[in-house]
Amino acid sequence: MTQWPLSDAVEDMPPGLWIRRGAPPPMFSMHRHDDVEINLVLDGQLHYLFGGQPLTIREGEIAVFWAAQPHGLVDSRTGDMCWLHVPFSMFLAWGLPEAQTAPLLSAQPLITHAPDLARRIAHMAERWGEEVGGAEPGGGTGAAGGADGSSRGDDESTEIALLEIQAAMRRVLRASSRANPEAPSDGGGSVPAARLRQVSTMAQYVRDHHRSPVTVADIAASVHLAPSHAMTVFRRTAGVTLGDYVTMCRVAEAQRLLLTTSLKVTEIAEEAGFGSLSSFYEHVSAACGMTPREYRRQRR
Incomplete structure (x- = not known):
């Protein structure tokens, strides 16, 4: 198990398209950023402090949340993990159904046990890391783009990767809405x-x-x-x-x-x-x- 003592500071990070597959990165303070974040745990466990409350994401689970809430990793049981950050502005432009998008504005993550879906997305994320950008500094497979989702890959590969990322996000949200049927909705249509x-x-x-x-x-x-x-x-x-x-x-x-x-x-x-x-x-x-x-x- 790896542990990182969090300070009481909260770091504001710029939004951006970001992908990582591998071991958890060390975090020494809580942070927040204007992205929709997906955490996929393929093996091991992640222990967060999220909005002041302890949160554990276990093997086979997918957590999705709006990352504007202060959060930080306090320890992990080392394993295989995958992170995906999508700028909130990009997420809004997709025009997804309100039953799936509205719960992201709540104070707690949506957590779904979906190991097969987690493995599928994590496998594709390795290619997205190559098509959307280069290797992440400090180790691991990752990519970082601008707040508008811009990146360093060639245009066609990037466009395909972004469509696949949107499809992956929709699959996660659909699985989450099925696992959380009490999610608020005005009638199931797409919210403007x-x-x-x-x-x-x-x-x-x-x-x-x-x-x-x-x-x-x-x-x-x-x-x-x-x-x-x-x-x-x-x-x-x-x-x-x-x-x-x-x-x-x-x-x-x-x-x-x-x-x-x-x-x-x-x-x-x-x-x-x-x-x-x-x-x-x-x-x-x-x-x-x-x-x-x-x-x-x-x-x-």
Whole structure:
């Protein structure tokens, strides 16, 4: 087993098309980036701190999530893994069904046990790494492209690889939606890309500002919508209210600080954006099933 102690810092990384097959890369701080990320575990296990909560991805499982939520690898049981990052702007341009895309805006990854699909995608990823770009610095098979998905491969090979990557993403999301039938949906059709951009922008605004007092009007102004309309659009697409989403982000930040710092609970309540200590205890205890102090002691 390989272990990396995470610092309490959160690194902002630029989005980009990125593919890696091999052993897990070392991570010494949590990070976030505006991509849809797929983790494929063919052999071994990955242990993350994701949005403040421990997360384990086991052999044969596929995890997919919007990587704007702070996350970091804390240890792994060395094995065969594959990572795929797709810029969120590219993902939106595909116009996929809302039942598959909306759950990505939630605070937790979609995890599906699909070993055959994981092996198929990982096998193809080795070729994508050659067609989309060169070898990743530091070892492993990888490729890195620009935020718009641009790369170093020849145009035709790159275009084919991008179509195959889109197909792989659709297969993963379809498998995830089947495994999670409670996913929110307005009727099963494709959600307009413009609306997904509005919702993702509002979600990002909340992630950036939840540590401070933030109102629905503030969030709505980030996408130039009336507050009532913004609340409706967000709830119908993401499956939670804006108020609930703000609380989810604050709880995740509180959990992260409980696990990675020695701050007092009163300081964590303030750092995470809770207006009062009672509100902090109420929401963190409800999310964790125990008090913040018990959560810190048990998880550590």
